[in-house]
Amino acid sequence: MKIALITQCGECTAIANWIAENGLSTAELERWILDPLPDVAEQVLDVLVVQWSLTPADILIFPAGPLGDELATRLALRLHGGSLCQVQTLEALEGLVNKSHWGNALKATLHVTARPLCISLTRESELSASGSNLPAMAEYRIVPTARPDWLESAESIECVTAHPLLQAGCVLVVGLGRSDVGADKIAVLGQALGAEVGYSRARVMNGGFDAERVIGISGHLLAPDICIVAGASGAAALMAGVRHSRFVVAINSDAGAPVFSQADVGIVDDWLPVLVALAASAGV
Structure with a gap:
């Protein structure tokens, strides 16, 4: 063969x-x-x-x-x-x-x-x-042939800077849960935790969040040392983006959320106060 x-x-x-x-x-x-x-x-x-x-x-x-x-x-x-x-x-x-x-x-x-x-x-x-x-x-x-007549122009991008998410050792991925929490608050939490922030597609589509930070099958595929998944149910499309993580922490108020089956550590609670507490501990 x-x-x-x-x-x-x-x-x-x-x-x-x-x-x-x-x-x-x-x-x-x-x-x-x-x-x-x-x-x-x-x-x-x-x-x-x-x-x-x-x-x-x-x-x-x-x-x-x-x-x-x-x-x-x-x-x-x-x-x-x-x-x-x-x-x-x-x-x-x-x-x-x-x-x-x-x-x-x-x-x-x-x-x-x-x-x-x-x-x-x-x-x-x-x-x-x-x-x-x-x-x-x-x-x-x-060796490619000449461009076809119908192709008027083509732009070649020689060098693209890697997105910070692709190089991060710690990533915070926030799902649709607690939609009342804005991007600024999440960014502050991420910074306190020493983590780059990413979002589920559902959260981005809901408005107010950076579309370049979508995690999952239609966004970034990551392999950080630590991944914190907060307020996400654990949909397959999202989890495909973090399946190579070395250690996954899941935070969700629903004890039956599928995300817990893919996590090394699971916390059943409102993700916002949990992250606030973690951020405070990180600063000690």
């Missing part, structure tokens, strides 16, 4: 980690390098088809993100194969693919027999990377 890794030029730690974690390092691997990265999928789809005809592979693995999702789907159609996006794990010999559904509330195992199988990977926390390196393999350069 041959597996082709489609990556951009330069670092590819995420795919290297994924290959190691899924026991594929001993498989017949080759790397197709997108160099430079295309502005749109149309610039590389035909080139990828040609590359596959020259060096056919049973499984093609694309990186996480919108471009990887699009390329995996559209290339599979052109090659009359199978496609799955945002894959978590792969048992290559058996053709078993694991991925989440319904906002990460359900993990499904799918048996895919169509070949070639084109998959893109799910996003993972930047801090959860173990720093694996790709094994030695044959490499082929995929």
